[in-house]
Amino acid sequence: xxxxxxxxxxxxxxxxxxxxxxxxxxxxxxxxxxxxxxxxxxxxxxxxxxxxxxxxxxxxxxxxxxxxxxxxxxxxxxxxxxxxxxxxxxxxxxxxxxxxxxxxxxxxxxxxxxxxxxxxxxxxxxxxxxxxxxxxxxxxxxxxxxxxxxxxxxxxxxxxxxxxxxxxxxxxxxxxxxxxxxxxxxxxxxxxxxxxxxxxxxxxxxxxxxxxxxxxxxxxxxxxxxxxxxxxxxxxxxxxxxxxxxxxxxxxxxxxxxxxxxxxxxxxxxxxxxxxxxxxxxxxxxxxxxxxxxxxxxxxxxxxxxxxxxxxxxxxxxxxxxxxxxxxxxxxxxxxxxxxxxxxxxxxxxxxxxxxxxxxxxxxxxxxxxxxxxxxxxxxxxxxxxxxxxxxxxxxxxxxxxxxxxxxxxxxxxxxxxxxxxxxxxxxxxxxxxxxxxxxxxxxx
Amino acid sequence: xxxxxxxxxxxxxxxxxxxxxxxxxxxxxxxxxxxxxxxxxxxxxxxxxxxxxxxxxxxxxxxxxxxxxxxxxxxxxxxxxxxxxxxxxxxxxxxxxxxxxxxxxxxxxxxxxxxxxxxxxxxxxxxxxxxxxxxxxxxxxxxxxxxxxxxxxxxxxxxxxxxxxxxxxxxxxxxxxxxxxxxxxxxxxxxxxxxxxxxxxxxxxxxxxxxxxxxxxxxxxxxxxxxxxxxxxxxxxxxxxxxxxxxxxxxxxxxxxxxxxxxxxxxxxxxxxxxxxxxxxxxxxxxxxxxxxxxxxxxxxxxxxxxxxxxxxxxxxxxxxxxxxxxxxxxxxxxxxxxxxxxxxxxxxxxxxxxxxxxxxxxxxxxxxxxxxxxxxxxxxxxxxxxxxxxxxxxxxxxxxxxxxxxxxxxxxxxxxxxxxxxxxxxxxxxxxxxxxxxxxxxxxxxxxxxxxxxxxxxxxxxxxxxxxxxxxxxxxxxxxxxxxxxxxxxxxxxxxxxxxxxxxx
Numbered sequence: 001x002x003x004x005x006x007x008x009x010x011x012x013x014x015x016x017x018x019x020x021x022x023x024x025x026x027x028x029x030x031x032x033x034x035x036x037x038x039x040x041x042x043x044x045x046x047x048x049x050x051x052x053x054x055x056x057x058x059x060x061x062x063x064x065x066x067x068x069x070x071x072x073x074x075x076x077x078x079x080x081x082x083x084x085x086x087x088x089x090x091x092x093x094x095x096x097x098x099x100x101x102x103x104x105x106x107x108x109x110x111x112x113x114x115x116x117x118x119x120x121x122x123x124x125x126x127x128x129x130x131x132x133x134x135x136x137x138x139x140x141x142x143x144x145x146x147x148x149x150x151x152x153x154x155x156x157x158x159x160x161x162x163x164x165x166x167x168x169x170x171x172x173x174x175x176x177x178x179x180x181x182x183x184x185x186x187x188x189x190x191x192x193x194x195x196x197x198x199x200x201x202x203x204x205x206x207x208x209x210x211x212x213x214x215x216x217x218x219x220x221x222x223x224x225x226x227x228x229x230x231x232x233x234x235x236x237x238x239x240x241x242x243x244x245x246x247x248x249x250x251x252x253x254x255x256x257x258x259x260x261x262x263x264x265x266x267x268x269x270x271x272x273x274x275x276x277x278x279x280x281x282x283x284x285x286x287x288x289x290x291x292x293x294x295x296x297x298x299x300x301x302x303x304x305x306x307x308x309x310x311x312x313x314x315x316x317x318x319x320x321x322x323x324x325x326x327x328x329x330x331x332x333x334x335x336x337x338x339x340x341x342x343x344x345x346x347x348x349x350x351x352x353x354x355x356x357x358x359x360x361x362x363x364x365x366x367x368x369x370x371x372x373x374x375x376x377x378x379x380x381x382x383x384x385x386x387x388x389x390x391x392x393x394x395x396x397x398x399x400x401x402x403x404x405x406x407x408x409x410x411x412x413x414x415x416x417x418x419x420x421x422x423x424x425x426x427x428x429x430x431x432x433x434x435x436x437x438x439x440x441x442x443x444x445x
Numbered sequence: 446x447x448x449x450x451x452x453x454x455x456x457x458x459x460x461x462x463x464x465x466x467x468x469x470x471x472x473x474x475x476x477x478x479x480x481x482x483x484x485x486x487x488x489x490x491x492x493x494x495x496x497x498x499x500x501x502x503x504x505x506x507x508x509x510x511x512x513x514x515x516x517x518x519x520x521x522x523x524x525x526x527x528x529x530x531x532x533x534x535x536x537x538x539x540x541x542x543x544x545x546x547x548x549x550x551x552x553x554x555x556x557x558x559x560x561x562x563x564x565x566x567x568x569x570x571x572x573x574x575x576x577x578x579x580x581x582x583x584x585x586x587x588x589x590x591x592x593x594x595x596x597x598x599x600x601x602x603x604x605x606x607x608x609x610x611x612x613x614x615x616x617x618x619x620x621x622x623x624x625x626x627x628x629x630x631x632x633x634x635x636x637x638x639x640x641x642x643x644x645x646x647x648x649x650x651x652x653x654x655x656x657x658x659x660x661x662x663x664x665x666x667x668x669x670x671x672x673x674x675x676x677x678x679x680x681x682x683x684x685x686x687x688x689x690x691x692x693x694x695x696x697x698x699x700x701x702x703x704x705x706x707x708x709x710x711x712x713x714x715x716x717x718x719x720x721x722x723x724x725x726x727x728x729x730x731x732x733x734x735x736x737x738x739x740x741x742x743x744x745x746x747x748x749x750x751x752x753x754x755x756x757x758x759x760x761x762x763x764x765x766x767x768x769x770x771x772x773x774x775x776x777x778x779x780x781x782x783x784x785x786x787x788x789x790x791x792x793x794x795x796x797x798x799x800x801x802x803x804x805x806x807x808x809x810x811x812x813x814x815x816x817x818x819x820x821x822x823x824x825x826x827x828x829x830x831x832x833x834x835x836x837x838x839x840x841x842x843x844x845x846x847x848x849x850x851x852x853x854x855x856x857x858x859x860x861x862x863x864x865x866x867x868x869x870x871x872x873x874x875x876x877x878x879x880x881x882x883x884x885x886x887x888x889x890x891x892x893x894x895x896x897x898x899x900x901x902x903x904x905x906x907x908x909x910x911x912x913x914x915x916x917x918x919x920x921x922x923x924x925x926x927x928x929x930x931x932x933x934x935x936x937x938x939x940x941x942x943x944x945x946x947x948x949x950x951x
Binding site for chain 1: 679680684727729730731732733735736755756757758759836837839840843844847848849850851852855856858877891892893894895897898902912913916917918919920921922923924925926927928929930
């Protein structure tokens, strides 16, 4: 087994891994190695040939491969080493990686810092228990996307799509343009899971019906899919008896969510958040295992690649600070999801960082709301807030707390007053408050 | 249509499930020409691929029945058979859990019944010992029957191994070859017809599972009826498997051994089956009420069943024969050379090795001369699996063949080399499910979401067929419809009726 030593090893060369590796290198790390199991850099971006990437970050509307190319070039220019067709088999707590590829065989990589950027996998039929037969023709939307865009084959001709996640919406349009008939998109929730722009461009503009509060209750066909039975669901998401009808189709695509790919993280003993399915991280994007960092969909599911890149930069900088001995020290404060918020990433923030630099928090709303303030509260004090005209669970919220906005003193004061329910000292609570009841000093929504 | 090919055989075995494959392998020990015919595209595609994968101890069946006798006999053969054939088997022991004092009485009856059947070392254990063995079991449990000879195995792996070993010892296998007619002359079966081939046979064994009554009717007899009883299952992620160390049964009902929670030899967790009479022999659909029943039953044994870790659900059919419900093994009345091995419901997997020996003896009784082959090789080498190799062995394999360094299935860590080997094995598979059953590519938590397109490409390349002709499980189960960016061609690529022959030149 060959041995390799490096400062930073990055696992996964999708948008997260690319940006993290480049930024680690630029921020002073020595040898940086970027590993990916696929035959090319860019990860899932390579099969996302639709546009809409980079609007926020690069002020351009790029396709997935173009967005990838931008960061692939930066990665090469920075001097990051890459290893393709390479599968990581194991990651240990003491930052040892076992990897394999056809050319070099088995390798052991000892890294000062590891950045986990393995992305996510798609939730499949088993995860949501769709009864019925098990014929060919049931695909996750991403697998169908790979068949069409990468391999050049049509997975089917008459299609029903379960779930209104972005990949499913994109595939509804894609398959229509390839000559397939998309009969319906069904969403079990009363609101869409995908971005509004995708609902408009991929369904409305193509004349594809979207059925909210509907689901597939049975798959039919022995060899190939012959149809599905669908039904309306009640407020508990249970099918309403009598509401079911059959749709003839040869293909069922599933776009029912992504699951952070944390098999390696688990083996390394990284603590995971039950809500996000990803590692618990600090604002340096460091996990509970010192020296192991994480970013992108492996931490929580993003809807915009721009936010993945931003998060990856934080991870790259964090890893570089570790290997150059510049990690922040001193007190930390935990974040917590308050009213109207499902989760907050990062989970832990260095107080010193709040003073020295902008700190970005990512979060998702629990339900759609209009004209609200997203507030950061410590103790009774609203220390920072931002108006949002609309919040939706489908669209990630990002909140940048400007450097110095939340002082060490404010946190210490809150800690001294010994507030409600917090055993571990003060917390940064993020919550959603209707704008008209908002007053400084904190009014519970 | 091409002219039908005609061949002869000493014995034709109909049905390549666990029973038919065990019989074919048993007969391959002798100087006989043996042909195994199967309607599906691969072996083990019927009941054998969808059952609880248990090696039962044998306390369940009524004393004196074939089920009782062959269960205990089959159980005893498992260590040797699985070792010879390189198949996973774990002698975990098994437990029947009593949740109240009434059920405890039943447990004592089971023990007596088991002892009558000749099951060794049965023991009634108290709740404390049960909890030591299985800490996640329902805390209301009052005791259990401990059967140390119970175990787990992989049914399709065993059927594949039986078939491969039979082929290596001279048997022939015809896949995608449904029997469409049987000729009878003066009380003897003479010829078995498949769409593209007819086989003149001296003896015929009917191991056609849920279709066995239809096969017997083709030969002009109507002695029994197979009434399929569907069982539904949940399969859970490997992460969930630690919750039980051995199969846990509830106290049985008259119809079924009840909903079991069991580890699998591959490291998953399995819960099921329920028991539903279904009018159809191809009714493999799961249902919402059925799956709910499985969860409810499983939670009675393991209240903290990790439901969120479910990775798939499926249904299998028990081949229950009426009248009687017992195995039907013997010469068909009025057909002196036609032997039924029918109605092989649970504990059929456990009994299969013993059924094979019994069928061999029946054949001998009705005139088949059994001359042992001097060069019979009982050993079928277990295919190399990347995950079963040490790091040093893995490194050596990649150095020899770079395909060992190319991981195709990330969930189960299956390499391209393993998939290529399966496609060129002694009983080569041709389908995505066939690859899954041989290598576990696609059997993991993402259920082929990642490796699916890659496996399809490898199958097409290795078999030299267009991608759009690759199927999930034969017939019309094509994975893709054709190239994109081209007018979609009307499909003319059904492989239905296409017969594939194995072992012709061995």
